[in-house]
Amino acid sequence: MLFTANGYKLAIVLKSGTSQESVTEKEAMILSQFQTVGRDLFTRGLVSSHSGNLSIRLGERIIITRRGCQLGCLDEHDLIETGISKNDRNTPLASIELPVHRAIYQATPALAIIHAHPPHAVALSLTETEIVPNDAEGLAIVSRVPVVGWHMKVKLGGMVNIVAQALKQSRIVMVHGHGSFAIGQLLEEAHNCTTTLEESCQVTCLLKSLRVTSATK
Numbered sequence: 001m002l003f004t005a006n007g008y009k010l011a012i013v014l015k016s017g018t019s020q021e022s023v024t025e026k027e028a029m030i031l032s033q034f035q036t037v038g039r040d041l042f043t044r045g046l047v048s049s050h051s052g053n054l055s056i057r058l059g060e061r062i063i064i065t066r067r068g069c070q071l072g073c074l075d076e077h078d079l080i081e082t083g084i085s086k087n088d089r090n091t092p093l094a095s096i097e098l099p100v101h102r103a104i105y106q107a108t109p110a111l112a113i114i115h116a117h118p119p120h121a122v123a124l125s126l127t128e129t130e131i132v133p134n135d136a137e138g139l140a141i142v143s144r145v146p147v148v149g150w151h152m153k154v155k156l157g158g159m160v161n162i163v164a165q166a167l168k169q170s171r172i173v174m175v176h177g178h179g180s181f182a183i184g185q186l187l188e189e190a191h192n193c194t195t196t197l198e199e200s201c202q203v204t205c206l207l208k209s210l211r212v213t214s215a216t217k
């Protein structure tokens with residue numbers, strides 16, 4: 001079973017009639033999905049040791065990574081369940097980006113969200129107002145990626161509504177000088193958008209460096 005950081009049992013909301021055995025299986029499956037995605041984001045360098053956050057929506061509840069946790073080595077204590085629109089005793093334990101995750105779930109049909117700090121995408125977010133991939137896969141999967149937060153003070157947990165509104169039109173957005181927010185029906189979909197965007201931005205940065213080299217000859 002999963003437990004929140006202060007020892008309360010995490011009560012996953014399931015449809016009525018689900019057996020106790022399948023509840024345990026579902027909890028284990030959810031933890032496994034968070035661990036797989038969190039570990040991959042960390043090993044790819046898309047989050048630092050303590051940055052980034054993941055969540056999924058279960059009805060009017062949200063399961064989100066714990067404030068200050070390490071995505072590279074999540075355990076059952078790092079998954080916090082709280083309300084999408086209501087606070088409870090677990091709310092203070094949730095990621096500092098909880099307000100953004102809540103606003104995204106309220107504004108879009110998303111069932112999963114990933115916030116990461118992909119370095120090449122963050123670099124381009126400091127020079128572009130929109131990121132358009134040069135490679136075919138990037139164009140197919142993430143298309144045009146808005147960069148929000150220009151001329152605004154970027155702070156943790158900030159720009160809640162701007163990010164949520166931008167995700168009505170796009171599967172992934174960049175916050176200027178900060179990081180990405182990707183949505184999907186599954187964590188895997190949001191993960192695919194995040195890694196694809198970073199790969200596209202790496203290609204764009206390589207192209208820009210080649211052009212600089214060429215121009216100086």
Ligand SMILES: [Zn+2]
Nearest residue numbers: 051052178179
């Ligand atoms: Zn961040």
